[in-house]
Amino acid sequence: MATRFEDGIVVTLGENNRVLWNAAVVTDGERIAALGDSSEMKRRFPDAKPVDCSGKIILPGFICTHHHFYSTMARGMGIPGEPAENFVQILERLWWKVDRALDEESILLSAQLPLIDCLRNGTTTIIDHHASPSMRDGSLDLIEKAVRQAGLRASLCYEVSDRNVPGGGIEENERFIKKVGKGDGQISAMMGLHASFTVSDETAEKCVDIARDAGVGCHIHVAEDAADREDSLAKFNMPTVKRLDKLGLTGEKSIFVHCVHVDDAEMDILAATNTTVVHNPESNMNNAVGVTPLLKLLKKGVLVGLGTDGMGSDMLVQMRCAYLLHRLANHDPRVAFMEAPQLLLQNNAEIARRQFGLRLGEIAEGRPADLAIIDYQPPTPLSEANFLGHLIFGLVDATVDTTVCKGKILMQGKKILSLDEDRLAARSRELAPQMWKRLQDL
Numbered sequence: 451m452a453t454r455f456e457d458g459i460v461v462t463l464g465e466n467n468r469v470l471w472n473a474a475v476v477t478d479g480e481r482i483a484a485l486g487d488s489s490e491m492k493r494r495f496p497d498a499k500p501v502d503c504s505g506k507i508i509l510p511g512f513i514c515t516h517h518h519f520y521s522t523m524a525r526g527m528g529i530p531g532e533p534a535e536n537f538v539q540i541l542e543r544l545w546w547k548v549d550r551a552l553d554e555e556s557i558l559l560s561a562q563l564p565l566i567d568c569l570r571n572g573t574t575t576i577i578d579h580h581a582s583p584s585m586r587d588g589s590l591d592l593i594e595k596a597v598r599q600a601g602l603r604a605s606l607c608y609e610v611s612d613r614n615v616p617g618g619g620i621e622e623n624e625r626f627i628k629k630v631g632k633g634d635g636q637i638s639a640m641m642g643l644h645a646s647f648t649v650s651d652e653t654a655e656k657c658v659d660i661a662r663d664a665g666v667g668c669h670i671h672v673a674e675d676a677a678d679r680e681d682s683l684a685k686f687n688m689p690t691v692k693r694l695d696k697l698g699l700t701g702e703k704s705i706f707v708h709c710v711h712v713d714d715a716e717m718d719i720l721a722a723t724n725t726t727v728v729h730n731p732e733s734n735m736n737n738a739v740g741v742t743p744l745l746k747l748l749k750k751g752v753l754v755g756l757g758t759d760g761m762g763s764d765m766l767v768q769m770r771c772a773y774l775l776h777r778l779a780n781h782d783p784r785v786a787f788m789e790a791p792q793l794l795l796q797n798n799a800e801i802a803r804r805q806f807g808l809r810l811g812e813i814a815e816g817r818p819a820d821l822a823i824i825d826y827q828p829p830t831p832l833s834e835a836n837f838l839g840h841l842i843f844g845l846v847d848a849t850v851d852t853t854v855c856k857g858k859i860l861m862q863g864k865k866i867l868s869l870d871e872d873r874l875a876a877r878s879r880e881l882a883p884q885m886w887k888r889l890q891d892l
């Protein structure tokens with residue numbers, strides 16, 4: 451049945467962004483059937499179900515190109531011992547214990563709750579990176595179940611590393627990639643690897659073989675901390691990107707997350723191989739690992755997207771963080787105004803196209819019906835010419851009212867319709883202390 455989201459401000463995004471006042475978007479099934487002046491849409495689609503969007507702005511649903519659902523239950527947890535003083539200690543004392551403490555029910559809840567956050571923030575497509583060594587096989591099916599319940603789109607993978615058992619996780623990826631096949635537009639699969647410093651050549655080669663045969667990309671953390679670069683230089687006598695390129699991990703469908711510690715020659719490899727980089731500014735600041743050379747990567751023609759790295763699911767907040775970080779890091783108040791929104795609005799859409807084969811990120815006839823409808827009364831004139839000013843300084847603090855994915859209304863009037871938030875959060879509060887207890891003994 452068709453739905454008319456009407457009487458709002460429609461921002462189409464895409465190559466020729468248009469801002470349409472008193473406008474409507476009509477969805478029919480999983481696609482956008484039409485958009486334009488509200489009165490015209492009412493005349494053309496009189497039988498469509500109306501949804502009042504007055505006082506609201508209608509945008510394409512947001513895309514997050516690097517997330518870790520599994521990190522959910524670490525929120526508020528105390529970490530015993532001395533505070534971690536560097537990135538590797540953060541992994542050893544926190545994340546490599548959190549993932550080992552996950553069991554079947556906590557994996558499912560750890561996905562359902564951030565998916566609720568995604569719904570609350572209008573994030574309709576997520577590329578996730580999962581780890582749960584104690585309950586590895588079948589874990590991606592649990593996350594798939596949660597994503598389908600939520601009604602959102604996600605690309606899933608399992609984080610292969612040699613840190614628990616050599617090549618741990620290869621089979622789970624292979625099984626899931628085969629199961630998903632070319633994907634159905636809602637779920638897709640990648641070959642996940644943790645990072646260069648936790649995978650041997652042999653493990654990486656096995657992953658590349660499977661990914662190549664299936665036509666999927668590799669999703670791996672790259673040079674997040676200087677330790678990853680130093681490890682690669684010490685063991686293989688070459689920096690991280692060069693090593694991974696030699697092993698065959700680069701390519702159009704692959705995602706190299708972070709790339710904080712990369713040199714000019716490595717950036718050239720990323721550009722030449724059309725490998726995607728995903729920038730996660732909040733996470734980099736939180737772990738104090740350094741600043742991705744974002745402006746240089748973009749200048750060299752590297753496709754750089756924006757992720758949260760599990761810090762949250764609000765992409766507008768992440769976009770503004772990128773904007774602020776790169777102004778400060780470059781000591782230049784002229785930069786990042788165009789670039790930070792570009793990562794989120796254009797580049798993430800291109801990355802999603804490579805993973806899902808869908809043209810997301812634009813409100814246009816025939817495109818997937820994924821929408822974020824946000825409470826926003828512009829206090830100053832709003833048009834195509836100054837949209838980014840409203841995005842960075844206004845919309846970032848506005849509240850998402852309605853979230854639509856695949857033409858289905860999943861949240862309306864701030865009420866989550868596809869998942870039972872109260873019940874899931876209550877159960878998670880019960881389970882989290884048990885998980886924290888298990889974790890103390892690891």
Ligand SMILES: [Zn+2]
Nearest residue numbers: 518671707759
């Ligand atoms: Zn990550």
